[in-house]
Amino acid sequence: GEDVEQSLFLSVREGDSSVINCTYTDSSSTYLYWYKQEPGAGLQLLTYIFSNMDMKQDQRLTVLLNKKDKHLSLRIADTQTGDSAIYFCAETPPGYSSASKIIFGSGTRLSIRP
Amino acid sequence: DTGVSQDPRHKITKRGQNVTFRCDPISEHNRLYWYRQTLGQGPEFLTYFQNEAQLEKSRLLSDRFSAERPKGSFSTLEIQRTEQGDSAMYLCASSAVAGGNEQFFGPGTRLTVL
Numbered sequence: 001g002e003d004v005e006q007s008l009f010l011s012v013r014e015g016d017s018s019v020i021n022c023t024y025t026d027s028s029s030t031y032l033y034w035y036k037q038e039p040g041a042g043l044q045l046l047t048y049i050f051s052n053m054d055m056k057q058d059q060r061l062t063v064l065l066n067k068k069d070k071h072l073s074l075r076i077a078d079t080q081t082g083d084s085a086i087y088f089c090a091e092t093p094p095g096y097s098s099a100s101k102i103i104f105g106s107g108t109r110l111s112i113r114p
Numbered sequence: 115d116t117g118v119s120q121d122p123r124h125k126i127t128k129r130g131q132n133v134t135f136r137c138d139p140i141s142e143h144n145r146l147y148w149y150r151q152t153l154g155q156g157p158e159f160l161t162y163f164q165n166e167a168q169l170e171k172s173r174l175l176s177d178r179f180s181a182e183r184p185k186g187s188f189s190t191l192e193i194q195r196t197e198q199g200d201s202a203m204y205l206c207a208s209s210a211v212a213g214g215n216e217q218f219f220g221p222g223t224r225l226t227v228l
Binding site for chain 1: 221
């Protein structure tokens, strides 16, 4: 089936690392994504990973994929106040190309405390 | 190019009325998507087009909903006989098929049905 799950809230101290976790149910999913949504702004793609990879790093962002456990995580190093947003985990279900249907999780609201 | 634009940004209507939303994708993006997002949830896929062809419709899209992309550029989403349950943010996104792992999202149209 098509289902992506994530915890609803995460609070971290400024300067610490944030780790947002996600589980998905379809192990055949091809692409997995992390999107960011700030208040009043559109969804922004942060990064994506293809299912044959287990890690991807892009500046402060590190994505880890455990395909066996169907677990995806996003680590944000040196979290800043500007990182406050809702983060959505998403997948392209099997049978679809990368630029097509995307299934989103419910989002994790990241808040930063001083 | 200024990105994906949607019009109107906000719409308040009475139950039973028809509403129409417009989406202008990024120039030369041949895929266009509609999603619906309710409070506290991630976007839910509704439908997508490649050029003027509607390739998939979600079962969430009841027969009161219709989407068109007549010339393969802008798209409209019409909701007939609106119900209170239709209140949501309607998001449009576009992508290029070639090398297109990213869907670029517009700011959304917030619909309130009274």
